[in-house]
Amino acid sequence: MILADKKFGFGCMRLPMKGGKIDTALFSAMVDRFIENGFTYFDTAHGYHNGMSETALKECLTSRYPRETYTLTDKLTAPYFNRQEDIRPFFESQLEACGVEYFDYYLMHAQGAENYPKFKRCKAYETALELKAEGRIKHFGISFHDTPDVLKQILDDYPEIEAVQIQFNYVDYDDPAVQSKKCYELCREYGKPVIVMEPVKGGSLVNLPEEAGKIFEDLNGGTNASYAIRFAADFDGIEMVLSGMSNMAQLEDNISFMKDFRHLTDEEKNAIDSVRKVFQNLNMIPCTACRYCIEENKCPKEIRIPDLFACYNTKTVFHNWNQDYYYNTVLTSGNGKAGDCIKCGKCEKVCPQHLPIRGLLNDVAKEFER
Secondary structure, eight states, X not given: OOOOSSSEEEETTSOOEETTEEOHHXXXXXHHHHHHTTOOEEEOOTTGGGGHHHHHHIIIIITTSOGGGOEEEEEEOGGGOSSHHHHHHHHHHHHHHHTOSOEEEEEXXXXXXXXXXHHHHTTHHHHHHHHHHTTSEEEEEEEEOSOHHXXXXXXXXXXXXXXXXXXXXXXXXXXXXXXXXXXXXXXXXXXXXXXXXXXXXGGTTTSOOHHHHHHHHTTSSOOHHHHHHHHHHTSTTEEEEEEEOOSHHHHHHHHHHHXXXXXXXXXXXXXXXXXXXXXXXXXXXXXXXXXXXXXXXXXXXXXXXXXXXXXXXXXXHHOOTTHHHHIIIIISTTSBOGGGOOOOOHHHHHOTTOOOXXXXXXXXXXHHOO
């Protein structure tokens, strides 16, 4: 099954912002540039940008281009339904928000041991398959964040699944928590096309530690992002690699190496292995800044969890001491500090990375609130 002519997609979770809203003028220009270069795949979900991602796609893409010229993926996310009867009205609201009559792909969102039972209980998969039979969905799949054992259970339960979206990058490839390699291999075993999310790990593989960055610099060509995205696209069975692009420079860079994709050389593969080893020796919080913990499940103390984790990583790994000022005057001004956490655990229930957020916030508090 071919998802699009080229295996590079526009992930709409980190769109350009201006004044607290999506910069639709810039997003429209990025859409135009993306399509001009032969790319057609767009991925969104209702929770992205608190619902603004879908409406921005209506304004910047679907109202401006013929329906057959792009591929649009949306998702069913757990917080937006509690029974089967809720699913169809929510689905219709998504079609309306995006300005389309059907989705090319509709994914059961962030599947894992935590929320799969709810999807089963509410017959979400069965409802999606009914919508496919009605032509409202062209293809049916899942996005997945858990262990290979859970993925195998889902694929066994629902052989109708046509595509699987997984987190896949060169750091998570052999990570015992994420198990990207094993999930990928299971998809191959079951003959399911793979869609890649987080190829640059929420930006962590773009802004590299000095030692890692020097390894790629010595190759004399290619940006940090290019090696990360090409690593993901280099595997058989991976049909689409998503990138969340928030400015034109990121888009132009990605186009430069994905328009005429070339496989990694042995020298580049060896360099990536070396960079991976650098990361394995670091003590970073592996947050990808998906923001599920604060956008889909609001923190009662209004702690900007992903931003505090990024601030912590920047200080402890990259040794940027300006982060103390940033933490105290920007990130926690009008919002909760890490030490304000009441240990309710709501954030951990929706974290795709299964991070022990409460304990990690305690580490952040020790670093910045001494």
